[in-house]
Amino acid sequence: MIRSFLLLSTLIAAPVAFTPAAAQRIRANPAPAATPDAAPLTLDEVLRASARAAPQIVEALAKVRAAEGRALTASGAFDTVFEAEGRSRALGYYDGTVASAGATRPLGDNGGYVYGGYRVSRGDFPVYENQNYTNRLGEVKVGALYALLRDRLVDERRTRRTLASGDIDIAQFERQAVAIGVQRRAIDAYQNWVAAGLRLRAYRDLLALSESRRGGLARQVQLGARPDILLAENDQNLVRRRALVVRAEGDFQAAANSLSLYFRDAAGDPMTVGPERLPSDTDALAGVAARARDDFARRRPDLQMLLARIDQGAARLALAENELRPRLDLRGEVGKDIGPVGLGGPSRTPLEAAVGFRFSVPLQNRAAKGRIVEARAEIDALGARSRFLRDQITVEVEGIAIGVEAAEKLAMIAEQERLLAERLAAAERRRFELGSSDFFLVNQREETANDARVRLIDAQARIAAARAELAAATADRAALGLES
Numbered sequence: 001m002i003r004s005f006l007l008l009s010t011l012i013a014a015p016v017a018f019t020p021a022a023a024q025r026i027r028a029n030p031a032p033a034a035t036p037d038a039a040p041l042t043l044d045e046v047l048r049a050s051a052r053a054a055p056q057i058v059e060a061l062a063k064v065r066a067a068e069g070r071a072l073t074a075s076g077a078f079d080t081v082f083e084a085e086g087r088s089r090a091l092g093y094y095d096g097t098v099a100s101a102g103a104t105r106p107l108g109d110n111g112g113y114v115y116g117g118y119r120v121s122r123g124d125f126p127v128y129e130n131q132n133y134t135n136r137l138g139e140v141k142v143g144a145l146y147a148l149l150r151d152r153l154v155d156e157r158r159t160r161r162t163l164a165s166g167d168i169d170i171a172q173f174e175r176q177a178v179a180i181g182v183q184r185r186a187i188d189a190y191q192n193w194v195a196a197g198l199r200l201r202a203y204r205d206l207l208a209l210s211e212s213r214r215g216g217l218a219r220q221v222q223l224g225a226r227p228d229i230l231l232a233e234n235d236q237n238l239v240r241r242r243a244l245v246v247r248a249e250g251d252f253q254a255a256a257n258s259l260s261l262y263f264r265d266a267a268g269d270p271m272t273v274g275p276e277r278l279p280s281d282t283d284a285l286a287g288v289a290a291r292a293r294d295d296f297a298r299r300r301p302d303l304q305m306l307l308a309r310i311d312q313g314a315a316r317l318a319l320a321e322n323e324l325r326p327r328l329d330l331r332g333e334v335g336k337d338i339g340p341v342g343l344g345g346p347s348r349t350p351l352e353a354a355v356g357f358r359f360s361v362p363l364q365n366r367a368a369k370g371r372i373v374e375a376r377a378e379i380d381a382l383g384a385r386s387r388f389l390r391d392q393i394t395v396e397v398e399g400i401a402i403g404v405e406a407a408e409k410l411a412m413i414a415e416q417e418r419l420l421a422e423r424l425a426a427a428e429r430r431r432f433e434l435g436s437s438d439f440f441l442v443n444q445r446e447e448t449a450n451d452a453r454v455r456l457i458d459a460q461a462r463i464a465a466a467r468a469e470l471a472a473a474t475a476d477r478a479a480l481g482l483e484s
Contacts, residue, residue, distance in 0.1 A: 041277040043190050043284070046263050047481025050186040053268040057182055060175035067171040071164035077157040080105040089123075096125035098132045102141075108158075111151025112329065116142040124343060133344025135337035143333030150325040159319040166312040173308065176301040176482075180472050183480040186262035187288060187468035193255040194285055195461040197278040199454050200248040206450040207241040210234060210443075237443050282457060287464030288471050288479040296474035297393050306386040310379055317375035323368035326361035397473050404466040411459040418456045421449035 051057065081104050088097035102117025120138030147155070214234055252275070260270035297303060332355045337348040362368075428445040471479040 038274070038276045040279040040284070041190075041263075041273055042279075043187065043288070044481060046186055046190045046259070047183055049264050050182055050262040051179065051481055053264040053266075054179075054182045054186075054262060055268070057175070057179050058268075060171075060178040064168065064171040064175055067164070067168045071161070071168055074157075074160040074164035077160065078106045078108055094124045094126055096121060096123040096129065096132060098122075098125075098134075106157065107146075111147035111155035111157075112145040114142070114144040116140075121342070121344075130344065133342055133348060135339045135342045135344075135348055137337075137339025139335055139337045139348070141333065141335035143331065145329055145331045148328040148330055150322055150327040154315075154318045154322050156319065159315050162315045163312050166308050166315070169308045170305050173301040173305040176475070176477075177305075179482055180301070180475060180477075180480060182262070183482060184468055184472040187471075187480075188465060189255070189259045189262050191285060191287065191461050191464040191468070193252070193259045193273065194279060195457050196248070196252040196255040197275065198282060198285075198457045200245065200252045201278075202450055202453045202457070203241065203244045203248045206446060207238070207245050209446055210238045210241055214238065233443075282460050285457070285460040285464050287467040288476075289467075296397055296476075297390050299475040299477075300389075300393055301475060303386060303389055303393065306382055306389060310382045310386065313375055313379040313382060317372060317379065320368050320371035320375055323371075324362065324365055327359065329358045331356045331358070393473070397470070400466060400470045400473050404463065404470055407459065407463045407466050411456065411463055414452065414456040414459040418449070418452040421445075421452040425449035 082101070083103075084099075084101040086097075086099040089095055098119065098121040100117060100119040102115060104113055104115040106113045118138055118140055119134055121132050121134045125132045214231070256273050256275075260272045263271050263273060265271050333353070335352045341349060425442075425445040425448070428442050432442045468480075470476075477483045
């Protein structure tokens with residue numbers, strides 16, 4: 001009967017141990033551990049790779065360049081413009097020819113502009129084109145227009161430039177927000193990979209206990225020192241623990257696959273990390289050194305984006321109010337003909353200077369009034385949203401800080417539980433070896449100790465996740481690996 005039972009137990013154990021491919025991988029692959037030629041993967045290494053090559057961050061940088069391009073376009077309204085013009089009568093009684101060239105440059109701090117030009121003519125002109133005459137070497141003229149009321153402090157050109165500059169700031173804040181989110185997810189992916197690897201290592205250690213015990217039990221059963229059912233019970237534990245290893249191995253491979261989304265090479269291609277780079281202990285689950293600072297709200301890019309949009313709304317409001325003002329422009333011009341007297345006579349030789357003004361007032365300007373109402377409403381709405389966001393950030397950070405503290409306390413309790421469970425398991429194994437304990441209690445103690453080990457890993461992973469969330473909530477760029 002003993003011989004037949006041994007044959008049956010061998011048939012039960014053999015398919016599980018050798019037939020399925022997953023079980024073969026478990027038996028063939030050692031526990032993931034760092035090797036001398038492959039240093040353990042660190043969180044800093046992942047964060048550097050993510051900050052350098054994550055496609056979301058690269059996309060956000062491209063949007064910043066696009067905003068800078070729009071700002072350059074808006075600055076084009078202040079470019080100096082050169083113009084040249086010529087006209088000559090080919091047929092007719094008069095043979096006058098005139099050519100002119102000039103440049104105009106808008107003022108950067110006023111709605112006016114300065115200009116200068118040169119004009120020269122030859123031949124005769126009719127009396128109604130008498131202004132075309134110049135001396136033989138031409139006429140040089142400079143002048144300026146200066147806005148005294150409307151367009152003095154703000155005008156459409158300067159407002160477009162201000163809005164474009166605000167768009168750059170908003171794009172920069174959006175890039176920061178994207179980078180913080182990417183780094184936050186990269187930390188989660190790394191911590192999940194480490195936790196999955198450590199859980200796999202724990203389940204493999206548990207499986208090794210049953211495998212190392214089976215040979216001794218089989219010999220004892222053959223010698224009649226142990227009952228037959230004890231070997232069958234050990235085989236049952238082997239099957240269950242192999243299933244735990246297979247499941248943990250799949251979770252570890254899935255975590256490595258998720259980590260490759262953030263861990264990239266110099267070309268930006270994802271890299272799948274092998275088990276040989278798994279850290280050897282739970283120190284890798286410490287996470288980032290984040291702490292809630294007093295000025296965390298000021299560093300939040302989403303709040304800064306709202307403040308930048310408020311500034312843009314104020315610029316639009318100022319432009320709309322500018323359109324309600326009357327226009328009063330002052331203009332001055334100086335001209336001098338040079339060279340011998342031309343056909344127009346000597347009256348053009350003396351230095352000429354002229355001043356003038358232009359005045360206009362809008363009697364009805366409902367379009368500007370409507371824009372004023374719209375801009376003020378937008379500013380009020382953005383102000384209310386910024387106040388709520390500031391309060392929300394404060395509550396969020398305080399809640400995360402509470403969660404970090406609670407997770408640390410739970411980890412301390414889990415560590416105490418693990419130590420006690422491992423002491424009980426070791427003591428129960430010694431009692432079993434001496435014959436003063438039963439097999440069921442030994443397995444229960446071992447599995448309880450392993451469960452405590454896994455719970456400690458999960459508790460430490462929760463601490464790392466909470467610290468990463470705190471770093472993201474407080475925009476701690478140094479903790480997230482965004483500052484060198």
